[in-house]
Each structure stands twice: as structure tokens, then as C-alpha cells.
Amino acid sequence: MRILIVEDAADVAEAIASRLRKSGMACDLAESCETAEDFLAVQRYDALVLDINLPDRNGTELLQDLRARGDRSPVLMLTALFSVDDRVSALDLGADDYLIKPFDHRELEARLRALVRREAEQKSDVVTLGPLQFSPAGLSATLDGVALNLTRREATLLGLLLRSQKTPLSKKRLYDGLFAFDDADVGLNAIELYIARLRKKLSASSVTIETQRGVGYRIFDQGQTDHG
Template identity: 55%
Template sequence: MRVLVVEDTDDVAGAIAASLSRAGYACDIAPDLAAAQAHVDVQEYDVVVLDINLPDGDGRDFLRGLRRGGDRTPVLMLSARFEVAARIDALDDGADDYLVKPFDLRELEARVRALVRRESGRAEGRIELGAMEYDPAAKAVRIAGQSVTMTRRELALLNLLLSHRGQIIAKERLFDGLFSFEEAEVGVNAVELYIARLRKKLVGSGVTIETHRGMGYRMCPSSEAG
């Protein structure tokens, strides 16, 4: 999953990106509206975390521009304004959620998870497939009741595949969800390495990651593998 953090305060932006990165999200940071626009012009995001007060304008103007252009990416609005009217205005402008500063990073992460679930049509927090259970909040994977240790990026890949289970996901889409612009030196073929690692971790789970040549990868129960 890939998140754009639009925030001009360096320590706040860094803390948000670090927290979300530990949770398995690839994060890009934009310190102003111009940088944010440059990012969305070339990259699709799963969630945008957007501050209202930015050096070159109001984040709500950026939000309205996204919505006018048909971009339905979930947006979590950040603001130091706590009055109800400010929240109503942001939500009416197209924000999907609103968080008042200062906030707990754990709450921000939970709200991002909820937006991702809603966008993918999932209501549940935990995901079960075959003999595997994945808890995104706890960053925990169990196979037949036994804990399986996974790296941050393996969890990110698992989350992406599970969010689109039964569907073929292009290698490039998986790459975008695993690596930020700061990691641009990593080639797209790195996805194959992480697919191989994840397959080893899922042995005995009853879950298969299919390779569809020239198209991408699909996760499904082994009984449905084609």
C-alpha cells in the first residue's frame, strides 16, 4: 500500500511516514501543494494524509481539485482546528476522515487501515484465507495457529495480495505499493524476490500465489489455483 503524506512540518511528516512505514506502507512526503500535485500526477496512492495549512495554500483546495478531476483516493485530513464546523467543511469538500492535531500516531495508523479496508470493500480487520490468519493491526500472521515471522515488506506484500485476493495484480502495482520514490533505485524485479520469500513463509497455509506471465500475481486458496 502506498501513502502520500502532505505535511510541511518536517518532524511531523517524518514521524507519520516512519510510523506508516513500520506498518508496511510505502510513504512519499510532499511539503507543499505543488509537490503534492507533482506526486499525484505520476503516481497512484491508496491513501492521502493531507494537512490543511500548507506554505503555498489550503489543503482543501488540493482536495477539491482531486475530487473535481474524478480522483476518489481516500483522504485523511489533518488540522489543528478542532471546532465542529472545520470538520464538517473538510468532509463536505470530499475528505473521508478528519484528525485533529496533536494526535497519537497509533490512531492515525488505525484510521489509515480503516480507509484502506473501506476502499477495498472489506469490513473486517482480520483476514482469514486457507489456514492462514492475518491481523494488520497487530502485524501478525498465523498459519494453523502458529505464529509466522515476517519482515515489514513481506507483510506489506501479503497485505496487498490479500486486499485483492482472487484478482491478478500487475508486478508494477505491487512494486508501487512496496517502494517509495526515495527507493527508486530498486528495480521492479525486486518484486519477484519478495514473492519467492512470501511463498516460502506460506508453506502449509493452503494459500497459493500464482504467477501469470506478462500479467502479474494472484493469491487464492490452493483449492482454487488454476
């Protein structure tokens, strides 16, 4: 899951990013609307955490621009001062949720997951595929009731595949969901390594990850007849 955090207070932004990275989210930090626009021009995000009071423009203006050009990425607004009028205005402009500072980082993480879940094919807290069950919140999975030993990135990759079971995901899309701009030293071919590791851990089950040449990867349960 790839998140853009637009927040000019470096300590707040880093604290948010640190918490979200531990839960498997790749985070990019922008300290202004201008930097955020640069990121948005080249990268698609699963969600945005957007502060209202930014040094160059108001965060609601960035939100308005996003919606005007048809970008429906989930947006969670942050602000220290948030009157009822502000909340109504932000929601009317297309914000999906908001939090008032100071906030509990566990709540921010839970709200982000809820926003992303709205966009997913499976909307429950636990995603199930045949004998495989995956918990996005815990970054954990079981296979036939037995816990799978997954690294954080393996679990994140599994979550991306499970959220898009009907649609193959390209290597680039998976890479974007796993790595932030700060991970530029990691090459695109790292995805093949993580896919190979996941396949090995799923190999004793009916769940498999297929490669569709020139298209990408898709996870399915061989026990289900309709997986074409």
C-alpha cells in the same frame, strides 16, 4: 500500502512517516500542494494524509481538485485549528476523516487502516484465506494457527495480495505498495524475490501465489474450487 503525506512542518511529516513505515506503509512526503500534485500525477496512493494549512494553497483546495477529477483516494485531513464549520466543509468537499493536532500517532495509523479497509474486498480487521490468517495492524500472520516468520516487507506484500484476492496485481502495483520514491535504488525485480520468499513460507499449505503472465500475481487457496 502507499501513503502520501502532505504536510509542510518537516518534523511532523517525518514523525508520521516514521510511525507508518514501522507498520509496513510506504510513505512519500510533500511539503506543498504543488509537490503533492507532482506526486499524484505519476503515482496512485492508497490514502492521503493532508494538512489544511499549506504554504502555497489550502489543503481543502487540493482535496476539491482531487474529487473534481474523479480521484476517490481516501483522504484524512490534519489541522491545528478545526472549527465545526471547518470539519463540515472538509467532509462536504470529500474528506473521509480528520484529526486535530496534536494527535496520537497510533490513532492516525488506526484511522488510515480503517479508511483503506473500506476500499478492500475483505473489510474485517483480520483477513482470512483458507488456513491463512493475516492481521494488517500487527503485520503478522498465522498458518494453521502457527505464527509465520515474516519480515516487514514480506508481511506488507502478503497484505497487498490478500486485499485483492479476486484481482491479479501487477509487479508495478506491488512495487508501488512496498516502496516509496526514496527507495529508488530498489529495482522492480525485487518483487520476484519477495514473492519467492512468500511462496516458500506458504509451501506446506493449500495457499499459493500464482503468476499470471503479462498480468501479475494473485493469491488463492487451492482448497477452494473457485479460484479461476
